[in-house]
Amino acid sequence: MxxxxxxxxxxxxxxxxxxxxxxxxxxxxxxxGEAVWTRRTLENVRYYNSDVEAVKAAAIDTxxxxxxxxxxxDTPSKYGTELFFCGPKFVKITIDITRxxxxxxxxxxxxxxxxxxxxxxxxxxxxxxxxSQAIISGISKxxxxxx
Numbered sequence: 656m657x658x659x660x661x662x663x664x665x666x667x668x669x670x671x672x673x674x675x676x677x678x679x680x681x682x683x684x685x686x687x688g689e690a691v692w693t694r695r696t697l698e699n700v701r702y703y704n705s706d707v708e709a710v711k712a713a714a715i716d717t718x719x720x721x722x723x724x725x726x727x728x729d730t731p732s733k734y735g736t737e738l739f740f741c742g743p744k745f746v747k748i749t750i751d752i753t754r755x756x757x758x759x760x761x762x763x764x765x766x767x768x769x770x771x772x773x774x775x776x777x778x779x780x781x782x783x784x785x786x787s788q789a790i791i792s793g794i795s796k797x798x799x800x801x802x
Contacts (some may be wrong), residue, residue: 677784690791695782698775700791704800707735710752710772714738717793724748735772742786746779750790 675692691699703709711729718740727739731786735753742748752774759767774794776787795801 674749692782692784695780696775696777696786697782697784698773701771702774702795702798702801703771704771705772705798707752707763707772710774710794710798711736711738711795712735713752713797714750714774714790716769717790718748718750721793722789723781741778747777748779748786748790749777751777753777772780 670678677690677692677697689695705713715726715738717740719726722742725741727741729739730737734751734755735751738750738752740750752772754770754772755769757768759765774791776790778786778790
């Protein structure tokens with residue numbers, strides 16, 4: 656009974672854990688240096704000057720050449736692409752790259768916010784923040800126009 660209760664509490668704590676802002680390494684960038692770590696996903700990393708294809712090329716180069724991950728393919732979507740990699744011990748890594756074009760609030764005289772390309776990484780079943788940050792750092796180093 657105690658084991659069941661302990662497991663239930665652990666599962667509840669894991670499911671209700673919120674998000675945490677973490678620092679990501681974006682060398683030379685004058686923009687975002689923060690991301691959101693939610694359960695197992697590093698998300699909300701923004702590249703303002705790079706399009707989806709540039710970020711995709713940087714992600715593939717980083718994962719294959721620097722981190723020695725196996726590129727398993729991609730699935731294009733209307734606003735971006737989803738990349739799939741296989742890591743050590745057959746860990747599945749998914750990188751979602753999406754172009755966002757925010758709109759100005761209704762009734763506002765302000766210009767619309769600057770469009771950006773957003774990256775989200777899911778590393779394995781439970782997530783790996785350090786490995787996800789290493790991928791972001793490698794992508795950032797390869798995007799020369801982000802500085």
